[in-house]
Amino acid sequence: MDHLRSYQDSEDDENEEEAKKPQNLESGDGGGTTLSSPESSPERISLPSKTSAPKVDDTTLALTVANANLQLNKPIDPAQHVVAFNPSYDQLWAPLCGPAHPYAKDGIAQGMRNHKLGFVEDTAIEPFQFDEQYNTFHKYGYAVDPSASVGNNYIGDLNALEKNKAVSVYNIPQHDQKKRKLELKNKKEDDDEPAGSDVDNPASEDWLQKNRKSPWAGKKEGLQTELTEEQKKYAEEYSQKKAEKDRNGGEKAEFTDKSTFHGKEERDYQGRSWIAPPKDAKATNDHCYIPKRWVHTWSGHTKGVSAIRFFPKSGHLLLSAGMDTKVKIWDVFNSGKCMRTYMGHSKAVRDVSFSNDGTRFLSAGYDKNIKLWDTETGKVISTFSTGKIPYVVKLNPDEDKQNILLAGMSDKKIVQWDMNSGEITQEYDQHLGAVNTITFVDNNRRFVTSSDDKSLRVWEFGIPVVIKYISEPHMHSMPSISLHPNSNWLAAQSLDNQILIYSTRERFQLNKKKRFAGHIVAGYACQVNFSPDGRFVMSGDGEGRCWFWDWKSCKVFRTLKCHEGVCIGCEWHPLEQSKVATCGWDGMIKYWD
Numbered sequence: 001m002d003h004l005r006s007y008q009d010s011e012d013d014e015n016e017e018e019a020k021k022p023q024n025l026e027s028g029d030g031g032g033t034t035l036s037s038p039e040s041s042p043e044r045i046s047l048p049s050k051t052s053a054p055k056v057d058d059t060t061l062a063l064t065v066a067n068a069n070l071q072l073n074k075p076i077d078p079a080q081h082v083v084a085f086n087p088s089y090d091q092l093w094a095p096l097c098g099p100a101h102p103y104a105k106d107g108i109a110q111g112m113r114n115h116k117l118g119f120v121e122d123t124a125i126e127p128f129q130f131d132e133q134y135n136t137f138h139k140y141g142y143a144v145d146p147s148a149s150v151g152n153n154y155i156g157d158l159n160a161l162e163k164n165k166a167v168s169v170y171n172i173p174q175h176d177q178k179k180r181k182l183e184l185k186n187k188k189e190d191d192d193e194p195a196g197s198d199v200d201n202p203a204s205e206d207w208l209q210k211n212r213k214s215p216w217a218g219k220k221e222g223l224q225t226e227l228t229e230e231q232k233k234y235a236e237e238y239s240q241k242k243a244e245k246d247r248n249g250g251e252k253a254e255f256t257d258k259s260t261f262h263g264k265e266e267r268d269y270q271g272r273s274w275i276a277p278p279k280d281a282k283a284t285n286d287h288c289y290i291p292k293r294w295v296h297t298w299s300g301h302t303k304g305v306s307a308i309r310f311f312p313k314s315g316h317l318l319l320s321a322g323m324d325t326k327v328k329i330w331d332v333f334n335s336g337k338c339m340r341t342y343m344g345h346s347k348a349v350r351d352v353s354f355s356n357d358g359t360r361f362l363s364a365g366y367d368k369n370i371k372l373w374d375t376e377t378g379k380v381i382s383t384f385s386t387g388k389i390p391y392v393v394k395l396n397p398d399e400d401k402q403n404i405l406l407a408g409m410s411d412k413k414i415v416q417w418d419m420n421s422g423e424i425t426q427e428y429d430q431h432l433g434a435v436n437t438i439t440f441v442d443n444n445r446r447f448v449t450s451s452d453d454k455s456l457r458v459w460e461f462g463i464p465v466v467i468k469y470i471s472e473p474h475m476h477s478m479p480s481i482s483l484h485p486n487s488n489w490l491a492a493q494s495l496d497n498q499i500l501i502y503s504t505r506e507r508f509q510l511n512k513k514k515r516f517a518g519h520i521v522a523g524y525a526c527q528v529n530f531s532p533d534g535r536f537v538m539s540g541d542g543e544g545r546c547w548f549w550d551w552k553s554c555k556v557f558r559t560l561k562c563h564e565g566v567c568i569g570c571e572w573h574p575l576e577q578s579k580v581a582t583c584g585w586d587g588m589i590k591y592w593d
Contacts, residue, residue: 136168257344257371259378262337266376275358275376277314278333281575288531288577290548290558291592295579298330300338304585307351307527308569311358315574318581319361320589321349327363329375330589332573332581340378344371353393355402362405364390370407372419384417386424394438396461406447408435414449414459428464430457436525437481439490441504448490448508450478456492458508468508479525485534493528497521499539499549516549518556527569532577540567546582546592562590 076083076091125146137143142156154161266274301322311317316333327342327349345365353362360381363371370384370393389410396404404425405417414428414435433452440447441458446467448458454475458468480493483504489511490502499516503509519526519541526540536557537549544563549556563584573579580592 132168132170135170139169140164142166257380259343259373260341261339261378262341263331263335263339273376274339275311275317277311277316281314281316281333286533286577288533288535288572290536291560291578291580292558293593294560294562294590295593296336296591298328298336298338298589298591299587300328300330300341301326301587301589303348304565304568304587305583305589306349306568308571308581308583308589309352309354309361310571310574310581312354312356313358313574315576317358318571318589319352319354320583321352321363322587323348323585324587325349325365327352327361327373332591340375342373342378344373344380345369350390351392353395355395356397356399362393362395364393364407370405372405382419382422384419384422386411386413386415388413391434391436392438394440397440397444401444406438408438408449408451410434412451412453414438416462426462426464428459430464430466431455433477436477436479439481439483441483441487441490448481448504450481450492452477454478456502456508470502470508470510480527482528482530484530485532491516491528491530491537493521493526493539495522499528499537514551514554516554519545519547524566524568526567527571529570529572531572532574538570538572538580540570540582540584542566544584544586546570546580560592562592563588 076087133143137156140157140160142154142158142161145153145155154166263274268274298318298320301320301324303323305320305322307321309319310332311319316331317339318330318332320328320330322328325343325345325347327345328338329340329342331337331339342363345363345367347366349363349365351362351364354375355361359375361373361375363373365371366389368385368387368389370390372381372383373379374381384405384407386409390407391410392408394406395402396406403419405419407415407417409415412429412431412433412435414431415424416426416428417423418425428449431449431451431453432455435449435451437450438447439449440461444461446458446460448456450456453471454477455469455471456478457466457470459465460467476495478492478494478500482491483489484491488504490504492500492502494500497517497520501511501514503511516537516539519539520543521539521541524542526542528537528539530537530551535551537551539547540562541547544561544565544567546560546562546567547556548558548560560582562582563586565585567582567584569583571581573581578593581589582592583589
């Protein structure tokens with residue numbers, strides 16, 4: 001009403017000024033004052049008096065103001081396309097639905113926020129009720145509305161709701177249950193009904209006679225009781241395979257030994273074999289360097305690689321044992337491709353080991369077999385087994401004893417075979433756990449073994465008596481051991497994330513001054529190795545890295561991220577002193593320079 005008052009005051013000021021002028025006053029009919037002058041026409045102009053104001057419709061103005069205030073406080077409807085006023089920020093960001101807290105700007109009172117998006121109310125529902133509505137909705141398409149809206153307490157397919165009279169899966173009427181069971185029974189009998197001579201029934205007559213007496217055997221009339229010729233043939237083959245399997249100690253007999261050559265030709269134009277070392281393969285110098293870059297990848301295994309071995313002396317080929325039951329040999333010197341695949345194991349291959357000249361190699365698999373292969377032709381020369389899993393296989397390094405095989409088994413024994421006769425000539429049985437490593441020392445007159453019993457034992461070759469037993473309370477299992485190039489030290493990978501050094505002298509003492517740590521190998525049998533000049537110690541770890549330590553200072557020299565997952569094996573090339581091969585459980589074999 002302020003604008004009305006200001007308008008009236010301005011009119012009063014004008015009236016006072018006019019009153020000072022000489023005027024003729026006459027009384028008018030309009031309740032106001034009539035002004036007339038001699039020059040003016042007889043027209044009469046009516047002005048408001050000083051004591052009265054024009055009439056204003058206060059109800060219309062009040063309604064307009066009330067509507068404006070209501071619109072300012074009311075959230076905007078999301079479905080509204082045209083807004084007739086300027087909305088405020090709060091209106092634009094108001095929640096779509098749901099009650100707002102009366103004492104909070106964003107709908108959440110101070111201290112009530114228990115979630116990053118606001119306040120979450122605690123609700124409870126019995127597991128039975130939830131399962132009932134969940135299964136009812138998935139079967140019939142409707143369920144009870146959890147918000148219990150007025151007028152409609154169900155959501156989903158309302159036609160199915162009306163048809164089924166709002167029953168749930170747990171309260172179907174008794175007569176409907178009987179009807180449903182009868183339909184299922186009739187359907188099953190229709191499915192079991194034979195279709196004349198097309199019935200394929202591999203069951204024997206004895207089995208049919210036995211099951212006819214069974215109360216739940218169902219409707220068996222009309223089933224043919226005689227086997228077809230094809231079924232008889234299959235049964236005969238199955239019985240033969242089963243008998244062969246029993247003869248072989250329960251292992252699968254259908255795995256045949258075979259090999260595939262992947263190279264261009266097995267012999268070159270001069271008649272040399274593909275496994276012959278190249279003439280120019282020789283050491284460039286005697287000084288080793290830590291590799292820096294990744295130069296090649298061999299990726300033929302479909303599962304993890306458990307062990308790798310370079311070809312003796314020349315290193316122009318690389319042998320790998322895979323968890324995909326295959327053994328592969330790769331070209332390192334020339335093409336860098338897979339040369340031959342050896343397939344003879346029915347389970348993952350645990351370990352491989354070359355003979356001194358590389359013409360033969362051993363493979364040990366989780367199928368409990370040890371196989372001696374011809375490297376060039378891929379044929380299995382002989383197979384050895386004690387019915388236990390071999391964890392490590394080694395040939396005696398002496399040139400005159402290349403027919404002697406040693407294998408550490410899962411039944412705590414080290415078994416020695418004469419491969420010429422195929423007979424077991426010795427058993428070393430002192431360990432209290434599975435044997436993990438066999439390492440020859442002292443000019444091959446002795447060998448050191450490690451086991452899951454957390455001990456080291458030293459044996460005289462051929463004599464099954466322990467000459468040195470090393471077991472301390474602080475010792476852990478040592479799944480990998482490597483001999484230093486000077487033959488005076490053993491590096492043992494300990495499962496408490498360190499590499500320990502033992503002397504190979506008479507006392508086999510622990511060298512407390514040398515300890516290599518930093519890597520994580522707990523739980524993994526990561527291989528430990530030396531550089532050919534003995535200056536560096538290397539090991540993989542459980543996080544896919546390859547670690548290099550300086551032998552003298554015991555400090556970490558370098559780490560390389562090699563594999564996704566576990567880096568289980570690492571080998572230094574025997575001739576090219578800056579090159580290293582690694583393998584991992586990601587199925588890759590990588591070459592580093």
